[in-house]
Amino acid sequence: MTAIVDVSAALKGLTETVPVARTAAGTITLGRVTAGASSALSISASVQPATPEDMKRLPEGQRIDETIKLYTTTELKTVDVDAQTAADRITYDGQVYEVQQVTPWSEVGGYWRVFAKRTGR
Numbered sequence: 001m002t003a004i005v006d007v008s009a010a011l012k013g014l015t016e017t018v019p020v021a022r023t024a025a026g027t028i029t030l031g032r033v034t035a036g037a038s039s040a041l042s043i044s045a046s047v048q049p050a051t052p053e054d055m056k057r058l059p060e061g062q063r064i065d066e067t068i069k070l071y072t073t074t075e076l077k078t079v080d081v082d083a084q085t086a087a088d089r090i091t092y093d094g095q096v097y098e099v100q101q102v103t104p105w106s107e108v109g110g111y112w113r114v115f116a117k118r119t120g121r
Helices: 008-014
Strands: 016-023 027-029 032-034 038-049 067-072 089-092 095-105 111-118
Touching (some): 067 089
Antiparallel strands (some): 016 089, 038 067, 067 111
16 A cells, blocks of 8 residues: 655655664474574665653553654564564664564554564673
């Protein structure tokens, strides 16, 4: 479906290149988990600190973690237990953040809103 109002072009002037690590599905053999291969990609995103209002949208246990908000035209992935894939990891300002929540606004504005928390790694 085409976006009603595509704002992705407007985002281009407000974005920066952000590296993302994505891990493919792992395997389980004889009860041992083998992590999937990791791949690197670069996305264009507007990165901002999450506001107190944004933090209220997150589950209670995540409201104390350092969180950033991104607007991007690239769909990022959260953890998927069924597919056995880890969440995408974003490196921003020397810190690693794990994608926690992705809201598709692709039909409304041609982009995704992403919340990611700092992992400490």
